[in-house]
Amino acid sequence: MASLGYARVSTVEQNADLQTRALKDAGCQKVYTDHGVSGTKAKRPQLDKLLEHARAGDELVVWKLDRLGRNTRQLLDLIDHLESEGVHFRSLTEGIATTGPMGKAMLTVMSAFAQLERDQLAERTKAGMAAAAARGRKGGRPAVTPETEKVRQAGQYRHAGLNPPEIAKLLGLSRATVYRYLSLSAAEGNYGAPPHA
Incomplete structure (x- = not known):
């Protein structure tokens, strides 16, 4: 060790x-x-x-x-x-x-705070979109780039139960990059989201 x-x-x-x-x-x-x-x-x-x-x-x-x-x-x-x-x-x-x-108990508490963080982020996003709509701006997802597509795929594979090393092999990426993509995917809440045109 x-x-x-x-x-x-x-x-x-x-x-x-x-x-x-x-x-x-x-x-x-x-x-x-x-x-x-x-x-x-x-x-x-x-x-x-x-x-x-x-x-x-x-x-x-x-x-x-x-x-x-x-x-x-x-x-x-x-x-x-x-x-x-x-x-x-x-x-x-x-x-x-x-x-x-x-230590594991502390991580469980931290996990609860992480969920709270995600919920607050979702609320702020909705409030921001409502404010933009009131000003006449329409929301929409940004264009898909090769990286955003890989982020989406990594999220889908994780959602399907694959672990990071398996995802890394499937996507031809390093484990560290897969970890980063999974973090981005979780933050966007787009596990399993279909690609858009």
Whole structure:
């Protein structure tokens, strides 16, 4: 079993030494660090590389939960992905580990907040569309690009019960990209939505 650390700083000027030191002190054999990458961005090269190298029985360790993702849904999707691969997760600051019952209970609470987040987003979207309609603007879905089509397909496959590695093989994508697409698909609530012309 390998302990793999992940550190991230939002700007190139910031220093990840505090995180790196804490991760090494916690027993991480290797630390992957993204510099100048916001937590809201789905593409994080070093995290993608870590996910490619992680194997069943390994552990992904972060200094703090927000280093892994700013968005609760994004964070839970990633932890779900790790669990499906047999990779454990641990956050040093919050003391959460997916191997213990307390950590799993915390993740359940976070999952409830993620659902609340999704519901509020849906309400804001409806209110925004109603306001736009009142101003005479018509809503509509953006044109389908090759990427949005892959996002839709990934959501459909997940909805059908396939796991991320199976989806990656079907779509010819990396597991990290599939995770990102599933996160986008869940945020848009378009699992199983038919393509439009």
